[in-house]
Amino acid sequence: MKIDRQAFYLFLQKTVFLFLLSGITLGLLYDDSLKRWDNLFYDGLIRLMGRPAPEDVVMIGIDDLSLNELGRWPWSRRRHAKLIDVLSGAGAKVIGFDILFSEADAADPEGDRLFAAAMRKSKRVVLPVASERLSAIGITEILPLPMFTEAAAALGHVEISLDGDGIQRGLFLKAGLSTAHWFAFSVSILQQSEGFSFPSVPSVLEETKVGSPYTWTGAYPVLISFSGPPGHFKEIAYADVIAGRISSEQIRDKTILVGITASGLSPRISTPVSGESQQMSGVELHANILHALRSGLHFQRIGFIAHLLITLLFVLSPVAFYYYFSPRAAFAATCIVVLMTLTLSGLSLSVFNLWVPPAVSLVVVSLSAPLLSWIRLEGAAQALSLEKERAQVTLHSIGDAVITTDADGIVDYMNPVAETLTGYPFTLASGRPFNAVFHAIDETTGERVSYPVTECISSDNLLRLPESILLLSASGQEYILHVSVKPIYGETRMALGIAVAFSNVTYVRQVAQKLEFQATHDALTQLPNRYLLFDRLKHAIRKAQRHQKQVALLFLDLDDFKKVNDGYGHTMGDLLLIKVVERLRISGRAEDTIARLGGDEFVLVLENLKSETVIATVAQKILDALKPPFLLDNHDFFVGGSMGISLYPKDGDDPETLLKNADTAMYRAKEAGKNRFQFYTKDMNSRVVKRLLMEEDLRRAIKEGELQAYYQLLVGVLEKQVTGVECLLRWKHPKRGLISPAEFIPLAEETGLIIPIGEWVMRTACKQARHWRYLGFPISRVAVNLSPRQFLQKDLTETVARILEETKLPAHCLGLEITEGMIMKNVEGSVETLKSLKKMGVHLAIDDFGTGYSSLSYLKSFPIDHLKIDQSFVRDITTNANDAAISQAIIAMAHSMKLYVTAEGVETEAQAEFLKQNGCDEMQGFHYCRPAPHEIITQKLMVGGASRFM
Template sequence: MNGADSLDGELFSFQSDSDWLLASGLMLVMVFVVGSITSEHLSTRRRLTKEEQAFKSLYEHNPNAVYTLDLQGRLLASNPACKKVLGYEESDFVEGSPLRVLRSDESDKIKAHFFAAVNGVPRNYETTLYHKEGHLINVHLTHVPIFVEGEVTGMYIIVKDITERKQADRERNRSNRKYQGLVESIDAIVWEGDPYTFRYQFVSPQSAKILGYRPEQLIESESFWRSVIHPDDCERLLTFCKQENAELRNHEIEYRVFAADGRTVWIKDYVTVLDENGTVTGCRGIMVDITERKLTEERLQYIAYYDVLTNLPNRALFEERLQEEMEKARANSQMLSVLFLDVDRFKSINDTLGHSVGDELIRAVAERLKVCMREEDTICRIGGDAFALILPDLNSPQGAIQMARTLLQTLAAPFVLMSNELFVTCSIGISFFPDDGGDLFTLLKNAETAMYRTKERGRNNFQLYTTSMNEDSMQKLSLEGFLRKALGLQEFVLFYQPQVNVSSGEIIGVEALLRWKHPVLGMVSPASFIPLAEETGLIVPIGEWVLRTACEQIKIWHEAGYPDLIVAVNLSARQFLQEDLVEMVQRVLEETGVDAEFLELEITESVTMHNVERAIVVLNELRNLGIRISLDDFGTGYSSLSYLKHFPIHTLKIDQSFVRDITTDADDAAIASSVIALALSLNLHVIAEGVETEDHLRYLAERGCYDMQGYHFSRPLPAQDVEQLFVRGKLFKTEVVPPLSDEDSRKK
């Protein structure tokens, strides 16, 4: 038996069954171990093969370029994407490192990152490389150290082409800059916010310009923004926005905000609701400052309903309030009253003192009227010098009557305006709801009608409306229509009333008096049409006709043998205010060929008092023409004696209202006597009107007044009838009592 057989015999000989069993067991263990080792080795090989295939797939199919380099930067391997990304193949790097071949404007940066990775530090960064074809591309570079047993043995460089992404970023940034510039350039606040908490997430810088708050102040807390919203608007704003957000509706709302400097700024907020699948995700908006527009609207609203001069409600607002008060009164079965108030002779004040004084007077009147009002009353300026009042909740007409008296008393005190002391009165008309009108237009019209009746009855008073007033108004309207045609139809005539010197009994002159002979109405009373002509302005052309006709008559009488006869012509207040009055008078004298000394112009003292300075200028210009000036109705007005001595007048006329009761009324007698004494002391001619009895004559003559006119001598007559008196010579002669003293006699 050889050695091997011996080794085998030793290995496989057993002394007993137990030895055999032990040997069998060891053999099985050895077989198992060997099998396990073999199986693990096969499994490891299969796993490594898979990992190698996975890595190879990752390497070869990676869309990014992957270069494997040694520590000197020499190319060990590259994947197919390298040609696609950069255009280079492996053969392009035979003579050098990719770090030398790949061109870049940032080569130094790339090398620095490479050497950092060589030292075991991975690097990620973006740079630019030139494609093999020459164009520049944006890339993301990753340097990954290759570790073997803890040592860096090489490196992977992964090149990702991010040109499109960078281009998109540039476009996005350019767009963002454009829209950012747009957001910052528009004069509005752009914002984004939470639709549930109403907290801002973005606010554009314009918040500082428009409101004075920095964006971060508005973003920091919801409470800060709420604190600057006007308290009257805050809850309305939040409630409205919540409702609109819940309905996914874009909306706009106007509200007020307190700016940092304390100003109240009106904001109009245009809100866009953002949603996804019906769920609100956010809100965006643009806040526009509309303060100027709101102020303009308020001004327009104010102008639409308030009078700019007095700040009182105007007619439009008055009518609205009157309609409301009438509805309340109707529902509660109550009475209300409308008062229509008009300033007396305002036009004369306006024309003589100027519109600036007129405006100040209207303002001053408005202030006094407001003081008289109850809280529930309404006062408005209807227009011009007219005001209207609403007095609601009246128990009886007495409340309106008492108010009218209060208003008259309040306006009685003088007004001092621009160095002018003015005494102003007013006329008031009163109507009641529902008795005098069931609608506002009727009620207001009837109050106005009653006001005009007050003027007709002397002004400075009030009248309650009555149904008969409408009939009178219609008659007045009809009369005005006839009056406008009367001059063209030659319906006017002049009558003349002689003026007599009672010492000689001679006619020293005549006063021309206008009469209207209408073909249907007959002779119309001057008391009816003269005030109407004055009111409508028709007195101006009519007055010129009177002057021309009287001058033509003077010429006829002078040529008929009465060369010393003087004719007096009345100038109305409206005529005296004419800018060309002096030129008109001079033209008429020249055209009729009458010497100015034979024309006497009569003006009332009230006309001169509206603008004393102008009156003196005009009277002096008329006096310079040679015309005689007579101050008519002296004693009935409020002339100042200090002014009177400056007026270039020739004659004072004692008004017939004093002469009528001169023998029975001590006051009238005293006034007449004073006027005579005043005239004599100022070396003025004095004449009395309205002398109707012998007693009148004697009383006046005894006190030095010898020139008179009145029915005691003759009523006004047509020109041809007056001529008959001239033929008679002396009209009247009586024994008169001589003057009271030698001095008075000398003055006469």
């Protein structure tokens, strides 16, 4: 029989290759050399299977906060007894302590007895059992004290089972010294809370001895599905529970795990969900185990024989593909096998709770790739040559610098970017030690950074150096770098040298620093903003707590700053703010924080204070610094300040509370007359609430029409009859009745509500005056008071013109009354506004004349029509010679300036006669008419006649 030699060799080749792959597969499965990759894949699956933490599992953490509040660890066990009483009283389902209580408390024996009594009373406390290695004889079992063991509801082992890479992925459901007789800690907790049991785990203790009595034995290993990364489970501070700051609802019917989470005290355990350098505390590890066991998300590893058969199925399939399919189809089929391997591993874990490691299948399947290499050997050689050329072009084109050395650290390659950054051309750098070319220092320490090539090679990993590396170029330039170092290996894994890649991040660092500064500082003044203020204030509070000192928060609001913005523009206002900051820096202490919250609001934080006297001194010094005028653009600006002061810990223990209380005190300082400081007191909050309610009512009053216009008659002395009326505002509150203007007008002025209110009053008065004139009544003028904020409005003239146009009232029939103080705050701007109103034909008067601070030199330049004598001079005009003389002087001065004179507050016939005899032109007051609604005034005008008034 003739044998086809080619077919035979092909069959032999196939057979040898199949046996080779089978042998490699079997060897790798026995060797476990790829277990690291299996672990990585398993860890990734576990992270993908994350789920919300259960609401009924709560950790009580002995954290840094609790240690700060309750003192150094360890604590007396009477404190744990109290914790058990609190938790049991709140209705906790079961309480597990992840704390070993193997030794008596010599300092507080009574605490031990109280702790045992509390456990006995609770009947729901589970304590841990652990092992300890003794150098002389091996391992021993660590049990709680006998009294604790007797009092506890159950014990459970807390022995961790780390894999070869130091990560805990599972545990033994039962373990113990010599025999596996202790259930796991989490299992014991579940048994106490829910009568939990495993069908495959006997409920009785096993008595089979395994080796030495000093050998720790584990049984029934399982893998665990972790719920989430460290910090996933709800944690309550131990101190909060002890102090009663936690409601019972947070404890009732919950499974409680108590353990140490404070930094440096709790042993941290790496888990599949830990991430980079983020390890999990023991108590949270047990919370994850408990949740997984209760949810049925514990996994078994597949048996060796089943694993071998499945792996061989995947490994040998590509051999048939490469022999009977085209190269492209074979490659695609191999990729499908790889995907199927990964898919099977993931599905078996998530659906069947069975872990099938895929690494051996993936690696061995990849070994069949040389079949394709044999077919395309020539093409591969050409591709390799092309790849080398591409790599060379890439290294010369990329924006990062690359330097390579040999195994002795001698430079053998530099790309152009590396030449630029180091300042050395390759011709000079080649053959020189790497550290002689790369002059780097640590920005933080200023020390030289050297790169030991041997250490880099032995690490066998990509090394990333700190981001504070500063390169000193040979050309004198300095660059901030990101540097990574990677060993270079040949085909035999022999180290050939290192490759250093570094990129210039100088500009990125500068931009980041600029952005960071902008995020934490005010753009105009360069002062800290609210974010940085709160950060520093928190730091100051923590420091004050440690040293038993006070912290003062000074809230400064500039008085009348808005008038500068309104009168001179925001550019001038910004310049003024910068000047204010300069004075604040000079008057404040060097160690204090000055911040700008926005607008004209500043905050100062004073630390290391022993008494309020120091605070008052600093506050007054700051206010005094603001008193001298600010010279800007040849103008003097007078800007005072109102300051509120709150103290830690008296007025609050957090930044928000301190700022709110200082703000409240600042408004109280403004109400008291401005340009002063005020310490916060508790009764201020009630005033703030009252003010807010008043503001809310006032806004509603505007909307609901509760504001009413009242009128008071103006009586001409020569005419001996009514010459006009003054419109006065009243508020008829639905519950409080009539509210005095003195009570709500300042609030309206402060909140800006005076603008719509003022327009409404002016429009209402103009409509009513036009109606009276239509009826034939002798109303030659209706007077309306302007508020300071109205007068400073840039569109005041346009507003008056619009209202006169809407109401069809002649301009000369409208009288606008302003005070001396309103004009003097901005003389030039006020004169321009008055001239514009005067040009329209509006009648202008200075109200309450004699009570302000204007000088006669200013008065003669004001385009006004008449003065109104304040009622404070009229009240005692017949009995007080000074008031009589002042009134006579005002009348004489006004007439000399051809100004009309009105006397306010005339209440008696004697006052009226005196004023008449001294030439007063017009009077108003209760003697003639009390303020009343327009209906009553209309009746008076209809039935009164001129004789009624004179």
